[in-house]
Amino acid sequence: MTRAAPKRLEMIGVQKRFGATHALRGVSFEVGPSEIHTLIGENGAGKSTLMKVLSGVHAPDEGRILLDGKAFKPSNPHHARLAGIAMIYQELNLAPDLSIVENITLGDEPGRWGWRDTKKQRSSALEALEKLDHASLPLDKPVRQLSIAEQQIVEIARALIRQPKVLIMDEPTSSLTQVDVQNLFRVIGLLRDSGVSVVYISHFLEECQQISDRFTVLRDGASVGTGDMKQVELQDIIRMMVGREMRDIYPRRQHTIGDPLLELDKLAGKRKPRSVTIQLRKGEIYGIAGLVGAGRTETLRACFGLDRVASGRIAIHGKENTHAIPRQRLDQGIGLLSENRKEEGLLLNRDLADNLTLTRFSAFARMGFIPRSIQLKTAQKWIDKLKVKTRSPSQSISELSGGNQQKIAIGRLLHHDAEIFLLDEPTRGIDIGSKAQIYSLISELAIQGKAILFVSSYLPELLGICDTIGVMYRGEIKASRPASEWTEHNLISVAVGQSEDQTAPATHGQC
Amino acid sequence: MASAKDSSVQFNWKQFLNAFGPLFGLMLVIALFSLSPELRPVFFTGGNAKLILTQTVIVATGALGMTLIIVSGGIDLSAGSVVALSSVVAGNLLIQDFHPATAILLTILAGGCIGAINGSIIAGFRMVPFIVTLGMMGIARGAAKWMANNQTVNPEENPLNRIMEPVNPLALWPLPLGVWITMILALLMIVVMKYSVFGRYVFAIGSNEDTARLCGIRVRFNKIMIYTLAGFFFGLAGLMQYSRLTQGDPTVAIGLELEIIAAVVIGGASLSGGSGSISGTILGALIMGVLKSGSSQMNWPTYMQEIIIGIVIILAVGLDKWRHGRQT
Incomplete structure (x- = not known):
């Protein structure tokens, strides 16, 4: 971190109005070269508007932006890109049927008179991937066949090909697994070391803390705090974000657990899951942890009748009822919250x-x-x-x-x-205030005697509100026990298929 | 009813445009024709209004069904062929001395049958509506020609011939029965689309099929219902087509499906599904009817009409796009 060096990017008192809405009320922050700067704020705090101002979609009403000390007034996104601002959006923007090489050089194909120079195209793509330490990716494979994490690397490589000065990343980890997140962080670290300034936007505070050098907190369209990440406690950041004390967002409220409502016995779908055995009881919050792709979503979909059940049994209120369509499941009092809100x-x-x-x-x-x-x-x-x-x-x-x-x-x-709630990533991509509200709603439901099956990739929330947690690995529940007997470390070990110390038998203890 | 509590200017303006866009279009078209001094005395007569209504009725009736389909995210290219087929069916039944009421019923049923087949294939095999109904367009047209032995079917004088008859061509009243039927059905469909559970499901399916499935809507069943119901409307339109010509004609209504789709689209529906309204559709059909009638009375050649209607379609959809672009 080089604090004395000239600033790469400075925003000074930037304001933006849309009709009656005052979206940005004065945002100031600065990013140095080779710095990872996190922007933190609740949804609606103005992060996305700010990014749109930076990337040339909107012009600011007031305030100044300086890039390398010179006034920067992008008139459109293309202009901003040329000036060295690269943006990586939450939703990946790749052409799924084109190869990695073609995607990386898309819009920037080297060549003459409309004929591309495939050799040069290849080498510049490779060069970009090398910078990210991912030169081993299969260059000619259609992007469709890559994992989400690999696609993201391709997306970053595409940004790199234009030699950006500032790389903006909007919630890059929201659909990644823990392992992929660590890999991404390594890549971002490499970028920083090569001199790129990274503006990193995320809801996951622990992540921000891990990766960034400095941070700026936005609230209600204004920057309310900025500083070195190393010298701040998470609690302080949360307080700045919400403007109030938020000591415990996980309500631990007493509720009693009763008879089984939903029983899955060696449930298997066409491809996933392979064998899932879960007993969900009245008043119980049962969390399912695991990596993306472990078959958690598919388990819920099979339960709800959206995917076909290949083998195994489903019993509701003790009565076997394995095959059904969603309408019947709804009539039986089962509700599914899709992970894919949009x-x-x-x-x-x-x-x-x-x-x-x-x-x-x-x-x-x-x-x-x-x-x-x-x-x-x-x-x-x-x-x-x-x-x-x-x-x-x-x-x-x-x-x-x-x-x-x-x-x-x-x-x-x-x-x-509904009596049985199948919740798939209910807090993904939403602000911390809404999260807290959803947690307390879930525990209220448990008190009312509803049963909740809760899939999440965010371990602190699983540990925070669940009674029981089962971990899925490759289509199976590998271990299941009371939440109090799990630690984050153990959960991750099982999720990545490693044996944990003192593996407990997969039985329910009384909570 | 819905009461918008907040009355920010932008919000009302949008609502206003959404509700009255097609109506403005119609008024604009009428106003344009009224600019011509020689047209004015002929154009604004009861007789002419009746003529326009009578000419619009077939497209409008078909468009009632097409609105259902398009709002649900589908399309039906076989509508024109089904109209021709139904007109032949009506003619054949009357020649064979069926009671007119029976003939009406069976003709409409014939349209419904084709719709049911379309819907079943689309829903059952998850095939693209465009392809399935493109195929059905050929099948129904061929079947019509086959049933009619490749010529027109001319039954004797019978009550069905009078559905579209302008009793007194010079005055607005009495309106032909067909106009009344379409008006009543349109009102009925407005209520169905807006306030019935089925109507909500149609919008839900067109808006997002996955969500509809997630919410326990029987998507396949409802799709079959949608195409069948639309088929009834196409059958009825065929009956009116028969009555207009007082003969069954297997080569009639070629390209009518495109006119019907145009009416729906001018009326504000989106081909990607989830939006559209019956009132808009009816106005869309009227806009085209007025344009046609006006330009033929101006003695513009038919190619002018075609060009104008083409421009209107693009304008209508462009305006719609622009309007929606402003919302977000």
């Missing part, structure tokens, strides 16, 4: 009321018709209960922030009056 979980161009009540119109429908006023009233009830920030229940759900959208998706299960 692609599967919600009807993005419909309003809140429809999204909330879709699975159970029968609550108010008369002879196949829906009295709109009652539908809106019902929706409003859930909106109030879940503290969703919205104008009215007839607002389109696409206008809401991620956290509020997720609350609506969960609200649908509540409206459905």
Whole structure:
């Protein structure tokens, strides 16, 4: 870290308004060369607007941006790219059917008169991958066949080919496994050492702490704190983010566990899972840990009847009922929260009321018709209960922030009056305030005697709210025991297929 | 009803455009024709209004069904062929001395059958609607020609011939029965689309099929229902087509499916599904009807009409895109 060196990028009092919304109310921060700088803030704090200003999508209303000491006013994203600002978005932007080489050089193909110079194309792609220490990737393979983590490396290599001065990464780890995250961090470290300034945006505070040199906290569109990462406690950052004390976001509230509601016995799907045995009891929060691709999502989908069950048994309330379609599962009181909020979980161009009540119109429908006023009233009830920030229940759900959208998706299960909740990554990509609210909602459900199957890649939350945790590895539950008997270290060991010390038998203890 | 609590200017403007965009389009088209002094006295007469309505009815009836399909994220290219087939079926039944009521019922059922076949193939084999209905377009057209022995079918004078008859061509009233039927069905469909569970499911499926499945909607069953119901409308449109010509004609309504789709799209529906409205569709059909009638009365050649309607389609969708672009 070179503090005395001239600043690579400076933002001074940047402001931006959209109509009545004051999205940025004065953001100032600076990034030096060879520095990893984390931007931290709740959803809606202004991070994405800030990034759009930097990458030339929006022009700031007030304030200045300096790049290498010179005023920087990008008129469009292309201009910003040429000036040396590279952006890696949360959703990968690759052409899945093109090869790694073609993707890395896409839009920048070396050549003449429209004919590409394949040799040069290859060598410059390879060069970029070498910088990332990933020259061993199969250069001619279509990107579609790579893992998400590898695709991300390709995406970074593509950014590198234009020799960026500043690389902005927006939530790069949200769909990566622990191992891949560590690998990515190594790559980011290499970039820093080669002189690139990295602006890193993430919700995972522990990650930010691990990787970054300096940080800036955004709240309500303004920068409220900045400093060296080494000299700050996480609690302080959280306090800056939310503007209030948030000592324990995991509510540990007493609830009693009763009879089994959902039993999976050696459940197997077509490809995944291979053999899952879980006993989910009334009032229990059962967490499923494991790497991405271990078959956790597929387990929930098979339970819910979205994927076919190849073998094994599912019993609900002690009665065997292995094969069913989602409608039947819903009628049995099972609700599934999809991990893919945007692609599967919600009807993005419909309003809140429809999204909330879709699975159970029968609550108010008369002879196949829906009295709109009652539908809106019902929706409003859930909106109030879940503290969703919205104008009215007839607002389109696409206008809401991620956290509020997720609350609506969960609200649908509540409206459905589900008894068994299958929650797939319910807190992914949402702000910390919404997270805390979802945790307390889940524990409230447990107190009411509902059963919750909770899939998550974020170990602290699993350890924080679950009664029991099972770890999946390659389509099987490898170990399952009370949460109090797990540590993060043990969970990771089992998830990556290593033996842990003193492996306990896969039985339930009483919590 | 929905009460927008917050009344920021932008919000209302958007809602306003969404609700009244096609209506403005219609008013604009009428206003343009009223600019011509020689057209004005002929154009604004009850008789002409009746003529336009009568000419629009077949497209509008088909478009009621097509709206369902397009909102659900599908498309039906066989609509024109089904109209021709149904007109032949109607003619054949009447020649064979079926009671008119029976003939009506069976003709509409014939359309429904084709729709059910389309829907079953699309839902059952998860095939792309474009391809399936493209195939059905040929099949239904061929079947129509086969059933009609490659010529028109001309039954004797019967009550069905009068569904579209303008009793008094010079006055607006009485409107032909067919116009009334379409108006009533349109009102019914507005209610179904807006307030019925089935209607919500159609929007849900078109908006995101995966979500619909996740929410326990029987997607396949509902798709079959959608195409079948649309088939009934195409069958009815065929019946009206028969009545208009008072003969079954296997070569009629070529390209009608595109006019029907255009009406739906001008009315604000998106071909990617999830949005659209019956009222918009009806206005879309009227816009095209007025354009056609106006330009033929201006003695513009048909190619002018075709060019104008083409421009209107692109404009309508472009405006829609622009409007939605502003929202986000």
